[in-house]
Amino acid sequence: MYSLRKPVKKPVLRSLLATLLIAPAFFAHAAGEKAEVLHWWTSGGESAAVAKFAGAYRAAGGIWTDTAIAGGDQARSVAINRMVGGNPPTAAQFNVSRQFQDIVDQGMLSNVDEVASKENWDKILPEPIRDSIRIKGHYYAVPVNIHMPAWIWYSKSAFKKAGIDKEPATPDEMFAALDKLKAAGLIPLAHGGQPWQETIVFLAMLANVGGKDLYLRVIRDRDAAAMNTEAFRKVLLSFKRLKSYVDTGSPGRNWNDSTALLISGKAGMQIMGDWVMGEFVAARQVAGREFGCIPGLGQNAPYLIQGDVFVFPKTANADQLRSQKLLAGVLVNPVVQVEFNKLKGSIPVRSDLDASQMNLCARTGMEIMKDKSRHVGIGEVYLTPDQNGALTDALTAYWNTNIPVEKVQKSIASALRN
Ligand code: GAL
Numbered sequence: 001m002y003s004l005r006k007p008v009k010k011p012v013l014r015s016l017l018a019t020l021l022i023a024p025a026f027f028a029h030a031a032g033e034k035a036e037v038l039h040w041w042t043s044g045g046e047s048a049a050v051a052k053f054a055g056a057y058r059a060a061g062g063i064w065t066d067t068a069i070a071g072g073d074q075a076r077s078v079a080i081n082r083m084v085g086g087n088p089p090t091a092a093q094f095n096v097s098r099q100f101q102d103i104v105d106q107g108m109l110s111n112v113d114e115v116a117s118k119e120n121w122d123k124i125l126p127e128p129i130r131d132s133i134r135i136k137g138h139y140y141a142v143p144v145n146i147h148m149p150a151w152i153w154y155s156k157s158a159f160k161k162a163g164i165d166k167e168p169a170t171p172d173e174m175f176a177a178l179d180k181l182k183a184a185g186l187i188p189l190a191h192g193g194q195p196w197q198e199t200i201v202f203l204a205m206l207a208n209v210g211g212k213d214l215y216l217r218v219i220r221d222r223d224a225a226a227m228n229t230e231a232f233r234k235v236l237l238s239f240k241r242l243k244s245y246v247d248t249g250s251p252g253r254n255w256n257d258s259t260a261l262l263i264s265g266k267a268g269m270q271i272m273g274d275w276v277m278g279e280f281v282a283a284r285q286v287a288g289r290e291f292g293c294i295p296g297l298g299q300n301a302p303y304l305i306q307g308d309v310f311v312f313p314k315t316a317n318a319d320q321l322r323s324q325k326l327l328a329g330v331l332v333n334p335v336v337q338v339e340f341n342k343l344k345g346s347i348p349v350r351s352d353l354d355a356s357q358m359n360l361c362a363r364t365g366m367e368i369m370k371d372k373s374r375h376v377g378i379g380e381v382y383l384t385p386d387q388n389g390a391l392t393d394a395l396t397a398y399w400n401t402n403i404p405v406e407k408v409q410k411s412i413a414s415a416l417r418n
Helices: 011-027 044-059 072-084 101-105 113-118 127-133 156-161 171-183 195-210 212-220 230-245 255-263 276-282 318-332 334-344 360-369 385-400 405-417
Strands: 034-039 063-068 091-095 151-155 187-189 267-272 291-294 303-305 308-311 375-377
Touching: 034 044, 034 072, 034 318, 044 063, 044 276, 044 318, 044 334, 072 091, 113 318, 127 375, 151 156, 151 255, 151 276, 156 171, 156 267, 156 291, 171 187, 171 195, 171 230, 171 267, 187 230, 195 212, 195 230, 195 267, 195 303, 195 385, 212 230, 212 375, 230 385, 230 405, 255 267, 255 276, 276 334, 291 360, 303 360, 308 318, 318 334, 385 405
Parallel strands: 034 063, 034 091, 187 267, 303 375
Antiparallel strands: 091 308, 151 267, 151 291
16 A cells, blocks of 8 residues: 655645655656647646646656647547547547547557556456456556546535535435525526536436446446336436426536536536536635535445546657656556546545545545445446447437437437447
């Protein structure tokens, strides 16, 4: 277990300490290795977090060029197009998912087996992450964090104003709290109306209302009989019911603009990944003081596992190869892992780190990670990009228009059939 020094009060001193701890390991090899890193971390919290990677890479002697493209779908398309066009970045962000399997199959990525075996990834990575990046025995991506995309966030001041004195622990209690927020004239649910955000809210309902068994039967096994059950119908109705708590400004809104509504106390709740915490941290709000975080409704609610990875496009350029190697080492460095994840809202991908420096919500997540029986992957872990896209289309259509639930059950079954 890596134990990190006690936090130093001044942030400047802290990053200096991090620099000093990282530098000796890399300076020996580094000589101005240039890395262009493509990612979609453009919100306040995300930018602060990725700056830690950039700072650590520079401290290790490299030269970091940041290519930030807003929106995961857009950023991934640009990365793939550039690889296909023969002008790839040094590294590109993807999710823990099957999003990059095609480019692996086409031989476009270098494997990162060297760093994987040095860091013992077979042992220290959680299974859903390890299985998604290890393809035919080789590792094709460097994982940098574990995100849980379906947390329920709430504003303490909004809860107080609405007279909610207990965190909801069941779906019924969640709806009762939303009713109270509405009655108090607040925006009950801050939702960013974009298809991927609707998919997240649906997965949260599938996990919390449907439970782990149903979740896996639908999302992992693509079991048509499960999609035909009364239990699944109830999940879809609960999902749609949430729409009635959303404000008129929701369509098209970014997730972080929804979080801003919680930060200002105008809205009560948001169902979204723990990257939200990065926004609270950037706004100097503290978990347990200004905001609360609920990992799931009930003690044994499934814990959805997602994460970010970087892939390394294959290159014959020896300079680029050196840059990729240097970058891979920096990304998984234990000190960098803690510094980055504290700002990102995620938890370190390595299970051998000391959690004491992480905040309340991250520590809760790290504790739950110890209980494997609660782990499930997100849709993208089990589904191909096409299946996931078709599921998202069906859910967005249901959320935004009036379609009978029975019809949606059928369209989801057909989206997941192939
Ligand atoms: C996810 C990613 C997170 C977060 C989020 C919103 O796909 O895993 O790191 O950045 O998008 O941008």
